[in-house]
Amino acid sequence: MLERRIKVNVERQNFELQEGIYTQSYEVPVMDGMMVLDALNYIRDEIDSTLAFRWSCRMGICGSCGMTVDEQPRLTCQDNLNEYSDEISVAPLNNFPVIRDLVVDIDDFMQKKLPSVSPWLIRKEEAPLDEGEYLQSPAEMAKYADNSACINCMLCYSACPVYDMEPNFVGPAAMALAQRYNLDSRDQGSGARYSVLSGPDALWDCTFVGECSVACPKGVNPAEAIQRAKVEAAQRWAKSIIMPWSQK
Amino acid sequence: MTTLQHDLVIIGGGLAGLRAAIEAARTAEKAGKSLDIAIVSKVYPVRSHSVSAEGGAAAVLRDYDTFDLHAMDTIRGADFLADQDAVEILVNSAPSEIIQMEHWGCPWNRDEDGHVSVRAFGGMSVKRTVFASDKTGFHMLHTLFQTSLKYTTITRYDEWFVTSIIADDKEVHGIVGLDISTGSFHAIKAKAVMLAAGGGGRVFAFTTNGSICTGDGMALAYRAGAPLKDMEFVQFHPTGLPNTGILITEAARGEGGYLINAKGERFLEKYIPNKMEMGPRDIISRAIITELEQGLGYGESKDGFVHLDLRHLGEKHLKSRLPFILELTRTYMGIDPVIEPIPVRPVLHYMMGGVHTDNDGRTPLKGLYSAGENACVTINGANRLGSNSLTECLVFGARAGSAAAGYIFETAGSDKDLSTFAERDETKIRTRFLTERNRGEKVSVIRKELQATMEEGAGVFRTAKGLNGSIEKLAELRERAQRLQIKDSTRTYNLELVGALELDFMLDVADTIVQSAHNRQESRGAHVRRDFPERDDEKWLIHQQANMTPKGLKIKKSPVTITKWQPEERKY
Ligand SMILES: Cc1cc2nc3c(=O)[nH]c(=O)nc-3n(C[C@H](O)[C@H](O)[C@H](O)COP(=O)(O)OP(=O)(O)OC[C@H]3O[C@@H](n4cnc5c(N)ncnc54)[C@H](O)[C@@H]3O)c2cc1C
Ligand code: SF4
Ligand code: FES
Numbered sequence: 001m002l003e004r005r006i007k008v009n010v011e012r013q014n015f016e017l018q019e020g021i022y023t024q025s026y027e028v029p030v031m032d033g034m035m036v037l038d039a040l041n042y043i044r045d046e047i048d049s050t051l052a053f054r055w056s057c058r059m060g061i062c063g064s065c066g067m068t069v070d071e072q073p074r075l076t077c078q079d080n081l082n083e084y085s086d087e088i089s090v091a092p093l094n095n096f097p098v099i100r101d102l103v104v105d106i107d108d109f110m111q112k113k114l115p116s117v118s119p120w121l122i123r124k125e126e127a128p129l130d131e132g133e134y135l136q137s138p139a140e141m142a143k144y145a146d147n148s149a150c151i152n153c154m155l156c157y158s159a160c161p162v163y164d165m166e167p168n169f170v171g172p173a174a175m176a177l178a179q180r181y182n183l184d185s186r187d188q189g190s191g192a193r194y195s196v197l198s199g200p201d202a203l204w205d206c207t208f209v210g211e212c213s214v215a216c217p218k219g220v221n222p223a224e225a226i227q228r229a230k231v232e233a234a235q236r237w238a239k240s241i242i243m244p245w246s247q248k
Numbered sequence: 249m250t251t252l253q254h255d256l257v258i259i260g261g262g263l264a265g266l267r268a269a270i271e272a273a274r275t276a277e278k279a280g281k282s283l284d285i286a287i288v289s290k291v292y293p294v295r296s297h298s299v300s301a302e303g304g305a306a307a308v309l310r311d312y313d314t315f316d317l318h319a320m321d322t323i324r325g326a327d328f329l330a331d332q333d334a335v336e337i338l339v340n341s342a343p344s345e346i347i348q349m350e351h352w353g354c355p356w357n358r359d360e361d362g363h364v365s366v367r368a369f370g371g372m373s374v375k376r377t378v379f380a381s382d383k384t385g386f387h388m389l390h391t392l393f394q395t396s397l398k399y400t401t402i403t404r405y406d407e408w409f410v411t412s413i414i415a416d417d418k419e420v421h422g423i424v425g426l427d428i429s430t431g432s433f434h435a436i437k438a439k440a441v442m443l444a445a446g447g448g449g450r451v452f453a454f455t456t457n458g459s460i461c462t463g464d465g466m467a468l469a470y471r472a473g474a475p476l477k478d479m480e481f482v483q484f485h486p487t488g489l490p491n492t493g494i495l496i497t498e499a500a501r502g503e504g505g506y507l508i509n510a511k512g513e514r515f516l517e518k519y520i521p522n523k524m525e526m527g528p529r530d531i532i533s534r535a536i537i538t539e540l541e542q543g544l545g546y547g548e549s550k551d552g553f554v555h556l557d558l559r560h561l562g563e564k565h566l567k568s569r570l571p572f573i574l575e576l577t578r579t580y581m582g583i584d585p586v587i588e589p590i591p592v593r594p595v596l597h598y599m600m601g602g603v604h605t606d607n608d609g610r611t612p613l614k615g616l617y618s619a620g621e622n623a624c625v626t627i628n629g630a631n632r633l634g635s636n637s638l639t640e641c642l643v644f645g646a647r648a649g650s651a652a653a654g655y656i657f658e659t660a661g662s663d664k665d666l667s668t669f670a671e672r673d674e675t676k677i678r679t680r681f682l683t684e685r686n687r688g689e690k691v692s693v694i695r696k697e698l699q700a701t702m703e704e705g706a707g708v709f710r711t712a713k714g715l716n717g718s719i720e721k722l723a724e725l726r727e728r729a730q731r732l733q734i735k736d737s738t739r740t741y742n743l744e745l746v747g748a749l750e751l752d753f754m755l756d757v758a759d760t761i762v763q764s765a766h767n768r769q770e771s772r773g774a775h776v777r778r779d780f781p782e783r784d785d786e787k788w789l790i791h792q793q794a795n796m797t798p799k800g801l802k803i804k805k806s807p808v809t810i811t812k813w814q815p816e817e818r819k820y
Contacts, residue, residue: 016738033491033582045692049744050736054291056458059494059576061386062295078579099429100741110292110406119394121353133350135362141355148355148387152294177394184353 004086006030008039010051011091014100023089024048036076036090037065040102053102060217063151066093066158067102073155075217093158106154113170114152117178117196122189140185147180147225149218156212156222168201172212172222175202179225182232198233206230251666254286254403255656257423257438259410259465261293263385263638264620265444266392267645268609268652273399275653283653286436288405288425290460290746293393297446297458298641301385302497302572304367304377305638307342313374315339322636323813325371325528326629327773327783329478329791332811334607334625338636338643345642346378354391355380367569368502369635371528377635382497382572388638405436409746410464411673413441413472413616414666420472420615421664424673428746431739433674435666439659440615440652443469443603444645447621450750451758452596452706453699456488456495462750463757465622469603470756474611475793475804477624479601479757480765480775483632484533484708488595490553492580496573496592498634500558501525503569507536508555508589509544515554523820530631530774531820533594537708546591555589562586594708598637600628600774601764604793604806609648615655619648626791629808630773681734681748688731691747698725698751698758706762711778715766722762726755760794763801767792785815 008028013021026047028039037055044051054064060078067076068091070084081088096104127134156172163169178197182190197203206226213223256272258265269285276283287293308318318339323330350356350364356378357365369377380387396402408425414435415421422437448463449455470476486507487496501507507525509515519535520527536554539545545552558566558573563586566574570585577583577590602624609617620641627640705718729751736744770784771777793804 014738014740016740033580045690049690049692049734049747052741052743054295056291056295056460057297057300058458058492059300060579061383061572062291062297062299062458064291064295080579103741105429106292107406111404114394115397118398120398121351121395123351126351129344129347129351133347133356133364136358137362138358138360141358145355148390149383150390151299151386152292181353186353 004030007087009089012101013098030081034081036069036079036081039081052100061151063153066153066155068093073158073215075153093154095158095164113174117174118189118193119177119181121181121187124188134186136185144180144183146220147176150177150220151218155215155217159211159215161209162205162207166205169205170202176220176222176225179229194233194236197229203230203233251435251437253437255284256440256652257286257288257436258442258444259288260444260446261287261289262296262298262444262446262620263388263392263641264645266293266396267642268442268444268619268649269402270396270399271646271649272653273401275650281657283401283656285402286405287402288408288410290409292406294389296389297461298385298389300458301638302382302495303499304379304384304635305346306372306377306635307346307639308339308376309343309364310366313376317373318376320813321372322627322633324818325631325633327631327818328815329629329772329808330627331809332813333809335627336811337607338627338640341643342639349388349391352391352395355387357381367499368526370498370526371633382499382570385638410468411749413468414669415472415613418614420613421662422666424669429741431742433670435669437666439656439661440617442617442648442652443622444620445622447599448757449596451754452702454493454703455596456485456493462754464753466602467753467756470796472613474613474616475604475795476760477601477604477791477793478626479760479794480768481600481630481773482596482761483529483598483600483774484594485529485597486532486536486594487556487592489581490551490591490593493595494576494580496556496590500556500570500573504561505556505558508557509539510546511544515539520820527820528631528633533708536594553591553593556592557589558585598632600632608651609644610651617648617652619645630775681732681745682737688733689728690733691751694725694729695751698754702758706765709776709778710765715762718762719766722755722759729755759801764792764794767803789815
């Protein structure tokens with residue numbers, strides 16, 4: 001198997017050490033098929049055990065390993081080194097506070113933004129379990145399938161210019177997940193969600209740059225979800241003026 | 249330092265932990281009582297390894313199926329070591345748990361008529377595995393996580409690493425956790441503690457498990473005085489990708505895939521002709537290893553492989569039923585299953601053993617509960633059937649959650665002062681790992697040797713000699729691990745320290761596996777001794793419970809519960 005050596009330039013910081021932000025370079029032997037994450041694990045196991053970064057599943061599904069590789073937000077466990085030159089840069093995701101090295105603070109999403117859009121199925125009344133499942137056709141499922149594929153990896157937030165300027169912006173993944181439930185034929189709670197989405201720091205702050213959808217490694221397309229939600233929100237708003245009794 | 253306090257502390261935010269938390273909250277709601285619940289997890293709950301489950305969850309949902317049939321399949325799969333009362337609870341409660349998940353929004357695949365679809369799985373005699381594409385665990389985990397957000401009585405401690413359970417010989421009082429991002433230690437007082445910390449596949453080198461699966465919950469219980477049961481039974485999944493160990497779901501065979509050796513034969517014909525690719529995992533994994541040993545596979549037997557052929561299923565079917573498999577093989581192997589077979593080999597996947605519990609998740613230690621892969625109820629016995637584990641997390645997670653809530657309503661709670669415990673753990677850990685540094689070896693060196701010796705001694709085929717070798721090696725590693733070299737002495741997000749703590753847990757877990765395996769002089773399910781090739785019901789139709797004592801590991805035996813299915817030869 002072909003082996004080459006690459007230089008990995010890692011952006012590092014640990015505020016306890018008061019060294020500021022600096023770049024540390026490591027030489028890593030690379031076998032065919034190795035991912036950026038494999039190179040980082042090589043560094044941590046063989047060269048420098050102090051390097052901090054998150055990972056777990058190494059199969060592109062747990063959403064832990066997002067970083068900025070050669071200036072782009074990437075899911076490093078599925079980011080093949082074959083696609084890079086012999087020198088790469090790895091930095092933490094943009095637009096988030098850095099805790100240390102490649103680890104960023106995403107509590108704001110996990111504890112606030114995501115819960116704010118009520119990402120759960122809302123029913124006026126829960127049917128008893130012994131009546132069986134709520135029926136849903138494959139075609140109805142297909143309507144929200146893409147939006148339900150979000151792994152919360154935060155690459156879209158890292159790519160989003162609005163989030164960069166406005167940290168309160170609810171942001172692409174949370175809005176895509178709100179739409180995941182709004183588009184679900186079983187759900188009866190879109191009214192509550194639309195009132196959040198139409199409020200401040202949400203739908204209307206999105207300038208439709210579309211960077212989020214480019215960055216998404218799971219085909220979620222938050223930009224489209226937001227566009228569709230805008231149309232729906234506008235229609236609801238118009239309806240509420242013409243026919244105030246029609247709100248669900 | 250201030251002591252935090254909750255009624256119930258759940259360690260782990262995977263499927264079992266989240267299901268337990270929600271059920272505890274609902275139990276309190278229904279009873280009109282208040283219950284303050286905490287989930288403490290070393291990763292954000294959605295990163296838990298439940299996320300990687302692909303194939304599906306089993307439940308009797310069709311007219312052609314019966315509870316007895318699901319139970320019988322499970323018990324036979326378990327080589328009669330499952331506790332049959334627990335299995336009956338599993339199969340009876342499975343359908344309502346699956347519907348409950350549906351009501352919470354889980355996107356189970358649907359038939360054209362709008363009902364939830366089912367697919368075939370190994371060892372299940374009819375189609376009864378429900379699924380959400382081939383990302384079942386991912387969808388279940390996010391559904392439960394998102395649903396948990398609506399319960400204001402659930403507080404989360406994300407990225408907190410639990411270092412110990414505080415207990416005396418009477419009962420549990422709480423836990424100590426390390427807040428990874430700040431490096432500070434805290435005690436959390438609780439009336440009940442639940443371990444839902446998952447499995448420990450990373451004690452082996454070649455595994456489908458993620459880096460976080462280090463068996464912490466098992467070691468935490470063991471150290472607190474609760475026994476670990478059936479630890480010798482670890483499952484090798486027949487189809488992992490070479491090098492990475494990434495899983496190719498059994499659903500690939502359920503959908504009709506073939507296993508083929510280097511001579512182009514569907515070799516299972518020789519081993520399990522009536523079931524072929526739909527046989528249970530232990531038997532198929534042994535068949536593959538046997539083929540490799542006989543030179544009928546590709547590559548060297550040690551890291552050789554056979555082929556999983558999906559080509560005849562057609563691109564359309566693969567795209568609709570196994571899209572994640574297409575993505576994984578393309579990304580990690582550069583292979584397109586539509587036109588090429590997939591190289592696969594057996595890979596460590598699951599631990600049947602765990603903390604001994606009753607059918608409501610109670611451990612022998614008062615106030616300590618456990619559920620999910622962490623626990624051993626046991627519905628899995630000597631070999632788990634695929635798609636029973638996700639169901640187990642739901643059924644027994646919910647039962648443990650409601651049992652813990654009930655216990656808390658009846659408990660005043662201890663007045664024990666926990667203020668010194670955080671400091672105790674911190675001092676112990678900092679003294680051991682962070683003073684006199686640079687004397688010993690790196691965490692990664694010991695970890696790799698541990699994983700290698702487990703592959704050597706405790707693999708698909710075992711012998712007394714091999715197991716003895718591993719027992720000795722582990723003792724040596726434990727000695728060497730007393731002097732680890734930890735370069736990083738800072739507090740903020742010190743993953744080198746976390747890695748050392750995980751290694752320390754792994755050493756305990758590995759030890760219980762090899763010692764229990766060495767003790768069990770028979771072959772049953774996933775535990776196959778070349779020196780004792782037969783199943784021996786007379787002597788070994790029993791569980792082994794490993795206890796930590798001042799004199800080291802001591803094994804206690806306990807009976808298997810038989811309700812209506814008498815042990816018989818395991819034939820397929
Ligand atoms: C690749 C793969 C595919 C699978 N596919 C299937 C399938 O199709 N069907 C099926 O039935 N089963 C399947 N399984 C098995 C099943 O997924 C697992 O057994 C199950 O998901 C385990 O869930 P859990 O909640 O017990 O643990 P996990 O999901 O592993 O969660 C453990 C939790 O504990 C926390 N934790 C651990 N240690 C600590 C600590 N020290 N401090 C704080 N928190 C801690 C973690 O952060 C995590 O939140 C599969 C397993 C794998 C690996
Ligand atoms: S929408 Fe895509 S990029 Fe954004 S968090 Fe979800 S999976 Fe990641
Ligand atoms: S490590 Fe899980 S997504 Fe990369």
